[in-house]
Amino acid sequence: GNSVTQMEGPVTLSEEAFLTINCTYTATGYPSLFWYVQYPGEGLQLLLKATKADDKGSNKGFEATYRKETTSFHLEKGSVQVSDSAVYFCALILPGAGSYQLTFGKGTKLSVIP
């Protein structure tokens, strides 16, 4: 079946540090890939996405590139802020039979300290 593996947290960084959260996937086909963010006590918000190989998704200074050869979609940000503290989920959708179910990784909690 389909699955997503992302680096386990928690991750603690100082403000302005560089962030990488690794994500790899297994899928029987060509999925669309997503990063969602969850701020404390809230639901999930879409951060960025990529729908085909070599696409780069970007938003709010975060970037991720769809790497088909390594089945990866690592999340990066050059300079994190305290407001980036949240849980980050990597996910995929492999459409089939009219269904667009999300498969999630387990999430990585990021804490940014001043």
Place this chain on the structure above:
Amino acid sequence: DGGITQSPKYLFRKEGQNVTLSCEQNLNHDAMYWYRQDPGQGLRLIYYSQIVNDFQKGDIAEGYSVSREKKESFPLTVTSAQKNPTAFYLCASSIMEGYTFGSGTRLTVV
């Protein structure tokens, strides 16, 4: 504005009681989902529905029930058969790959 509303935000129930969590959307989305979130386990799919009057079990459906009588509404009942119901529950709706999530209900069973 269109969105998805979960209520209540916090819910406390005694062990052995059934409890129903509300989820309403005005996005005109056909598909709706319920997820359970526990620390370190990510989001696990409980039930989903792609059209009115139809729904399917997800990965952890035991001890839960749902109904989909209206397009806008997808309530989740946590029954007394659910062995460990204390968790954060998230509802979502989607059209193709575009998902919208509610803000969640934190259920605590005492």
